[in-house]
Amino acid sequence: MELFIIRHGESIGNNKRGFMSGKSDLDGLSEKGKIQAIRLAWELRKVKFDRIISSPVTRARETANIVGFANSASVTTDVAFSELDHGIFEGHFWWEEEVVNKIPKNWRENHREDWTTPYPEGESIKDMCERVWNGLEELIQTISTHEKVAVVAHQAVIAAISYWAKQGRAKTSGREVLDYIHTKHYPNASAFSISKKAGKYKIQNTLDKFTSVNSSVDSVRFYTNHIFHKKVEDITNVSTVSSNNVYQLDGESSAVIKILSDQESLTASRLIRLYSYLEKNSTISAPKILHQDLSGCFFGHDVIIQDYANGKDQSACIKSKHSSKQLLQDIYTNITKLHQLPLEQVQDFWYPDDWEEKAHPNWKLYMQTEINHTITSLYKTNLPMKSLAYTLRNLSKLEEYINSDKYALVPLHGDLVPKNIIVDHNGDCEFIRLVDFERARIGDALWDLVYYYGHLQRLDLKLQDAWQDCFWGSLSKERKEIFELFLTLFHAWSVRDMEEYKDDTKRGNLGCKSLNILKQLV
Numbered sequence: 001m002e003l004f005i006i007r008h009g010e011s012i013g014n015n016k017r018g019f020m021s022g023k024s025d026l027d028g029l030s031e032k033g034k035i036q037a038i039r040l041a042w043e044l045r046k047v048k049f050d051r052i053i054s055s056p057v058t059r060a061r062e063t064a065n066i067v068g069f070a071n072s073a074s075v076t077t078d079v080a081f082s083e084l085d086h087g088i089f090e091g092h093f094w095w096e097e098e099v100v101n102k103i104p105k106n107w108r109e110n111h112r113e114d115w116t117t118p119y120p121e122g123e124s125i126k127d128m129c130e131r132v133w134n135g136l137e138e139l140i141q142t143i144s145t146h147e148k149v150a151v152v153a154h155q156a157v158i159a160a161i162s163y164w165a166k167q168g169r170a171k172t173s174g175r176e177v178l179d180y181i182h183t184k185h186y187p188n189a190s191a192f193s194i195s196k197k198a199g200k201y202k203i204q205n206t207l208d209k210f211t212s213v214n215s216s217v218d219s220v221r222f223y224t225n226h227i228f229h230k231k232v233e234d235i236t237n238v239s240t241v242s243s244n245n246v247y248q249l250d251g252e253s254s255a256v257i258k259i260l261s262d263q264e265s266l267t268a269s270r271l272i273r274l275y276s277y278l279e280k281n282s283t284i285s286a287p288k289i290l291h292q293d294l295s296g297c298f299f300g301h302d303v304i305i306q307d308y309a310n311g312k313d314q315s316a317c318i319k320s321k322h323s324s325k326q327l328l329q330d331i332y333t334n335i336t337k338l339h340q341l342p343l344e345q346v347q348d349f350w351y352p353d354d355w356e357e358k359a360h361p362n363w364k365l366y367m368q369t370e371i372n373h374t375i376t377s378l379y380k381t382n383l384p385m386k387s388l389a390y391t392l393r394n395l396s397k398l399e400e401y402i403n404s405d406k407y408a409l410v411p412l413h414g415d416l417v418p419k420n421i422i423v424d425h426n427g428d429c430e431f432i433r434l435v436d437f438e439r440a441r442i443g444d445a446l447w448d449l450v451y452y453y454g455h456l457q458r459l460d461l462k463l464q465d466a467w468q469d470c471f472w473g474s475l476s477k478e479r480k481e482i483f484e485l486f487l488t489l490f491h492a493w494s495v496r497d498m499e500e501y502k503d504d505t506k507r508g509n510l511g512c513k514s515l516n517i518l519k520q521l522v
Contacts, residue, residue, distance in 0.1 A: 001143040002195050004047070004150040004205075006067065007158055009189040010035030012060040022058070022090040023083045028058040032295040036189035036227045037063045037520040039298045041070035042190065043207055045222065047148055050072040053139065054152040055081045055306050063189065064152040067225060073150075078389065080135020081153040087122025115174035125156070125431075132160045133169055141424050150191075159184040165194050165201040172196055211249060212300025215245040216257050221297055224249055224257060227291050227305065234310040241505065244438065245299075254308040255290055257399040259436070261301045268292050268302035273349040274437055275306070281345070285309075285433035294349040314418035317429040318459060323464050330431035330451070331421060337433075339445045350411045350440055363443040371395050371489060377496035383518060392489035392522045401482055407444045412438035446479065446486050454490035458513040491517050 010033035013021030021027070029037065040063075049071045054064035056077040069074040091225040092099045092301055114324060118124035123131075136151075143149050153161070159181040163170075170177045190208035213219050215451060219234050224232045234250035247260040258269060271289070287306035294302050317327070359516060375395055401407075413420075413434060420436040425430045456464040475483065491514035497504075498511020 001138065001140070001145060002148045002193050003143065004044070004049070004148070004191055005158055006150055006152045006154060006160055007155060007186045007188060007312060008055075008057075008059040008063040008193040009036035009040075009066075011188075013059075014188065016093070018093045020086045020089040020092060020097060022086040023057055023085075024091045025042055025058045025083075027089070030063045031293070032297060033059070033188060034062070035068065035293055035295045035297040036065040038070075038223060039048050039210055040191060040207065040465040041214070042213060042219070043149075043210065044221055045070050047071065047482075049148045049150050052150045052152065053078050053081065053155060055079075055083060055157065057154070060154065061178065061353070064150075067150065067152070069226060069229070070129050070222070076205045078135055078139070079140075080131055081100075081151055081157055082131075082221075083154045084125070084128045084156045085119065085122040087119035089119060090122070102460070109286065118490050121172060124476040127176060129160045129163075129170070129174075129181075132157050133164050136161060136164060153355045155186055156181055158186050162192075162203065163362075165203050190411060210297075212296075213298055215299055219299075220247045220257060223303075224305070229304060245280070248308065253447050254310070255305050256287075256305065256435075257303065258307050259299045259301050260437075261299075268294055268304045270349050271304060271437060274346075274440060276351070277346060281340065283335060284334055286433055286437065287433070290506045306435075309422045309435075310424075311432045312425045313420045313471055314421040314423050314429070315406045317423055318418055318461065318463065320425075324428045325469075327423060327431055327446075328463070328467050328471055329431050330382075331335045332467075333414060334431070334434055335452075336447055338413060339448070339512055341411045343409065343411065343442070346411050347442060349444055363441070364405070366441070368442070370493065371399050371402070374489065374492045374496045378492060378498055380499055381495055381515065383495075383515065384522075386522045387519045391488055391492050391518055394485050395492065397515060398482075398485040398489055401485065407446075407482075410445050412441050412443045412445070412448050413437060414441050414448070414451075416448045444486075446483055450486040452512075454487060454494075457517060488518070488521065490514075 008029070010030050011021060011025065012027035012030045012033075013019050013025060014033075015030060016019045021168060027114055027296075043077040044067060049068070050073065052064050052071075052073050052075045054060050054075055054077050056079055056155045060081075060083075061075070061077065064075045067073075088099055088102045096197065104120060105382065107117070117131075137147070141153070151161070160177075161178050162184060163177055167176075187208050190206075192203050193205040194203055194205065196202070206417060217237065221235050224235070232249050236248045236250070237473065238246040238248055238256070240246050243261050245261060247257050249257060269292075272292055275286050275289055278284050279288065287308075289306055290305055291305040292303070314327075375392060378391060381388075383391065415436055415438070416434075420434060422432040422435055424432055453464050456467055472480070493516035494507075495511050497507045498515070501507045
């Protein structure tokens with residue numbers, strides 16, 4: 001036989017310092033605790049439990065159900081493995097006046113020294129141990145030779161089980177047991193197994209330290225199955241230029257899961273605030289967050305799952321040459337609405353104060369850094385001398401403009417490309433929404449316009465001209481000149497990426513196209 005002993009995941013009560021959830025536990029697992037349990041279930045996914053017995057307390061039952069779902073194992077409860085009954089402390093902070101006034105004199109001293117002293121109106125450690133040991137011995141009698149069974153319980157209960165497996169029932173005054181239970185610690189959502197060989201019980205296979213799970217179709221399927229409590233079969237890895245891992249989930253309703261491993265300071269909490277603001281305060285159609293995981297317990301990074309509007313990204317329309325002028329006008333209308341959002345209302349999550357320096361929260365610093373980095377890289381390319389001189393001259397002019405501060409700062413999308421524009425691909429390809437605001441920042445509105453123009457220009461379908469028609473008439477002569485300077489940076493930056501990421505085929509192809517465009521600018 002093999003018996004696994006599992007501690008429940010972090011409970012809401014665990015986060016209330018001095019609070020005694022005890023057996024009552026109305027709150028159950030915290031969000032982090034649920035992910036901890038899913039992480040443990042991933043580790044145990046190949047065990048194939050025949051049955052799982054849980055303490056009837058909510059936090060344990062929830063953990064057992066998560067592990068059981070992963071193994072398709074039935075879950076039953078047994079009061080033998082319930083939490084220690086804390087009596088008058090149940091559901092209270094230990095310092096609450098109504099509790100303190102009920103504590104008998106000398107109880108605290110006796111409770112720590114004598115395992116027979118019960119909590120007022122509750123159990124003693126001895127009561128709990130005998131309850132647990134009786135239940136454990138009865139359970140073991142029912143486990144067949146090749147059966148694998150799990151018990152999901154609590155810190156003190158598991159310590160009592162561990163003592164029993166190593167020492168048997170206490171044969172002394174119990175002080176040794178008391179000290180063992182007070183000093184033994186089992187992390188939330190940890191586990192070990194007990195096996196019997198040659199008449200002796202042995203503790204092994206301790207699972208209490210977990211590394212992050214690598215994202216893959218299998219691990220994402222496992223994770224999302226538990227989040228949605230149903231099987232998600234169709235999962236597709238979506239290619240991105242960032243190091244974020246993105247997967248599309250298809251089923252009764254489509255969704256996208258994003259594991260935010262790129263630019264760690266651009267957290268899920270920031271995107272949640274951003275999307276929530278757009279939903280409540282604008283007519284800009286943006287994604288809705290279906291699930292957020294800020295624990296890092298499974299993939300090691302923040303995770304969000306957002307809805308996926310029925311439709312396709314604009315790339316499908318471009319390939320079939322369906323993109324219309326009206327679609328481009330609708331894109332421009334929505335990006336303009338974005339640029340017009342009140343800066344004072346959004347800057348704390350569009351432009352977070354806690355960004356690390358590498359993320360360049362300041363637009364001027366961001367542009368200066370990227371311009372200088374690009375200039376340095378261009379000398380390593382095979383740009384003809386005339387093209388190189390022209391490009392360097394434009395970048396120098398752009399840096400002067402950036403340093404002048406003669407422009408307004410507005411909220412930017414930051415990654416306005418066809419794949420981040422969702423359209424109804426039927427008929428004339430109607431605009432549905434903008435997606436992927438991970439690179440949103442504060443900056444010059446021209447950057448969004450140039451960014452999209454540059455991507456269209458590389459496709460060489462003349463769509464860039466139709467896009468330019470949407471806004472060109474509203475720009476002053478000076479702004480038109482600055483547009484051309486930003487466009488030079490866009491393509492030079494792409495060439496730089498091609499040199500820096502030589503093993504990245506996608507960046508290489510885009511860089512080659514930008515290189516050819518730069519050659520033609522002279």
